[in-house]
Amino acid sequence: MLRLTIFVLFTWLVVMPLDAAQNQISGLRIAPGSDKTRIVLDLSAPPQFTYFTLKNPNRLVIDLADTADTADLSVQDTGALVRRLRYSTPKNAESARIVIDLNHPSDPELFAIAPSGDYGHRLVVDLPGKSNVSGTAATSSVLIDSANNTRDRDIIVAIDAGHGGNDPGSIGPSGTYEKHITLSIAKKLGAMFDAEPGMRSVLVRSGDYYIYPTKRPEIAREKKADLLISIHADAFSQPEPRGGSVWVLSMRRADSELGRWLEKTERHSELLGGAAEVISDNASERYLAETIIGLSMDHSMSASYDLSEKVIGEMKQVTRLHKRAPQAASFAVLTAPDIPSILVEVGFISNPQEEKNLLWEEYRERLARSMFNATKRYFKQAPPDGTLWASYKERNRQHKVRSGESLSLLAQRYNVKVSSIKEANDLNNDVVRIGQVLTIPST
């Protein structure tokens, strides 16, 4: 469930000039300070703007009328409050919509400044809130390079290979280390995303070394990931259990028997961030508090659940499943409040047959492919704002099914393949119902 709180302020600062020359963003500066972050947009003409804030995730949306949205918005040092600046779909072709993604809620103040001295027209955005650690203000600025438009950015998928270094993870009956299996699958999965237009992977761990579990979602956030997939292989004290499972975050204790076992075992002890454990750690306390008040949690959790169901759907074509529904647990690696995150247990390395399977490269390739296909299906339905996939979706047409219409009829009318319509709408069969809104992919 996505909860939205919208505050709308509407401000016309100037009367629109008669010649209505399109406004250009010619510069961007950001200064994260001890009590607020100031963002300044340099403009070729006085700005006409409206803005509103949204929650889950927190962001400020600014609509600039009669303004080109071609300037580069990428800034390196945004401070702790601002996560990034980007464009989103504008209200109309003449306007620009800028979205400022925030790590915390902030009550913004926006005002325009007339030219003075070396400066031209400016729009100032003040975001109250602690935005740096040291308390000293640092300004980073970029000169606008209109050739470098970050609007159609790649979807970034962070892939976390479980364990590593001194932590081998589970060990199979013939001596196979979980850490090697997870890294191999992570690398294969990463290569698939990198080969897909509009997608890119980030490996949280790219070699055989250890990263503390709570650090893993932080790495995903630093890399501005849209999604985190953590890969593990299960183990049990008996050789019988087998099959994969997919886990999403639960703030409650996991209630399945296996979940309880996992929470007790030393092997996963560091991976687990049960609420009591995390809250005793001072540095994590604020982090957890934010998580609990659920600033962006609702969205991340429903997105994670949606994706985990798709992963299960794909994985069951490759391997048997230990659990047919997504499982919920309090793994530390799943606690990023703003990034949908799932943990995939690819099978039981403690089961001799599954250990053998996991040692087979083709099998690891198939597992990676199933996660890749599921992730593609997920993002096809819900592409993040500002991505190439989002702009593809915008170009697609919508069709509301009327009585007597079938998929083949619609395919004929729009001159697209039945299979493309099915893929665009994630349909498993040819049945459509009256009133259903279908996305018709562009040819």
Ligand SMILES: [Zn+2]
């Ligand atoms: Zn593991």
